[in-house]
Amino acid sequence: MSNLRCIRCASLWPPGDYPEGCPSCLAAGHPATLECLYTAAPHDLAIPLPVLAPVTLGEGATPTLDAADLARAEGVGQLWIKCESANPTGSHKDRMSAQLVSRARLAGATRVAAASSGNAGVSLAAYCAAAGLQADIAITRNCPPLQRDAMERFGARLRAFEDSLGRWPYVQDLCRNHGAFAGTNYLNPPVGTHPYGVEGYKPIAQEILDDCGLPTDIIVPTARGDLLWGIYLGWQHLHQTGRIDRLPRLHAVEPYARLSRALATGDARGQWESATEQYSIAGGTCTLQALEALARSGGAPVETSDAQAGDARQRLERMGLGAELSSAAALAAVSRLRLAGKLDAESSVVLILTSDGRRG
Numbered sequence: 001m002s003n004l005r006c007i008r009c010a011s012l013w014p015p016g017d018y019p020e021g022c023p024s025c026l027a028a029g030h031p032a033t034l035e036c037l038y039t040a041a042p043h044d045l046a047i048p049l050p051v052l053a054p055v056t057l058g059e060g061a062t063p064t065l066d067a068a069d070l071a072r073a074e075g076v077g078q079l080w081i082k083c084e085s086a087n088p089t090g091s092h093k094d095r096m097s098a099q100l101v102s103r104a105r106l107a108g109a110t111r112v113a114a115a116s117s118g119n120a121g122v123s124l125a126a127y128c129a130a131a132g133l134q135a136d137i138a139i140t141r142n143c144p145p146l147q148r149d150a151m152e153r154f155g156a157r158l159r160a161f162e163d164s165l166g167r168w169p170y171v172q173d174l175c176r177n178h179g180a181f182a183g184t185n186y187l188n189p190p191v192g193t194h195p196y197g198v199e200g201y202k203p204i205a206q207e208i209l210d211d212c213g214l215p216t217d218i219i220v221p222t223a224r225g226d227l228l229w230g231i232y233l234g235w236q237h238l239h240q241t242g243r244i245d246r247l248p249r250l251h252a253v254e255p256y257a258r259l260s261r262a263l264a265t266g267d268a269r270g271q272w273e274s275a276t277e278q279y280s281i282a283g284g285t286c287t288l289q290a291l292e293a294l295a296r297s298g299g300a301p302v303e304t305s306d307a308q309a310g311d312a313r314q315r316l317e318r319m320g321l322g323a324e325l326s327s328a329a330a331l332a333a334v335s336r337l338r339l340a341g342k343l344d345a346e347s348s349v350v351l352i353l354t355s356d357g358r359r360g
């Protein structure tokens with residue numbers, strides 16, 4: 001790796017740990033993600049990652065299912081389901097945890113602190129156990145009991161808070177004052193997770209290209225946008241190295257309007273809290289990296305109600321596919337995008353099934 005570059009002000013920073021994103025933009029009140037830059041030989045087409053020999057539990061290389069019946073029913077040309085639920089702890093988060101926890105260990109940290117009541121917490125707890133690090137996870141009181149139980153079995157220390165935003169000051173204190181390595185955002189307004197962790201999502205782009213060719217559209221359940229941005233970075237690499245001649249559009253599924261409101265004002269820092277059962281993509285905030293992934297790929301935000309996501313989950317279950325509500329929302333989004341004229345019979349679409357909800 002040669003440098004990190006701010007996605008907002010383009011300033012360059014030496015390789016290292018920036019859990020709060022670009023220091024200049026943070027000081028100006030605009031938390032902004034840093035992007036990893038690499039020096040690679042021109043013939044080197046492999047997707048570069050920050051940690052070359054990470055702690056692993058077997059994450060990645062997940063299956064992509066060709067869902068021809070769904071494609072016909074939805075009126076699109078092709079439809080695939082990328083089963084991130086096949087990762088070791090049941091969600092895409094394992095790809096990020098492998099890179100992030102490995103970086104924490106290389107940086108000499110002995111503990112990782114994170115705010116998560118769900119998939120990220122379970123995944124970080126498991127990878128910390130594999131790496132011999134302590135995990136400190138701030139959860140909310142409504143954390144599903146099976147998620148909580150899994151974190152504890154993997155040896156994590158838990159602290160429960162009344163509401164989601166209350167967790168961030170606790171994690172911030174552990175990271176700023178007690179030597180913990182940041183496993184999630186802790187700022188408000190938020191920034192993307194540690195860039196080395198988010199890099200772990202890039203191989204998803206390569207795997208989709210290998211399995212499906214170059215799709216026109218990819219639909220990604222989104223909260224703070226780590227997965228959306230990481231997949232974008234993967235396609236950006238494939239584009240810059242001449243493997244593809246255009247980017248697929250990345251669409252962000254959310255339970256209520258956050259990104260569309262942020263896009264309207266050009267400012268990601270708003271607070272748009274609302275109730276939803278789509279637990280893994282809940283919360284009132286969004287991030288600049290999510291806006292950038294949409295803008296740079298030409299994609300759009302899509303809102304899906306709990307009822308629409310519930311219907312989509314039933315359809316997936318009848319095909320034998322378990323999906324948490326937040327993941328099934330990606331299928332619900334296909335109809336919405338079709339109605340909005342953004343998908344048609346020529347579209348080739350990949351849904352990211354982020355988690356099977358086995359502990360929901």
Ligand SMILES: [Zn+2]
Nearest residue numbers: 006009022025
């Ligand atoms: Zn900046």
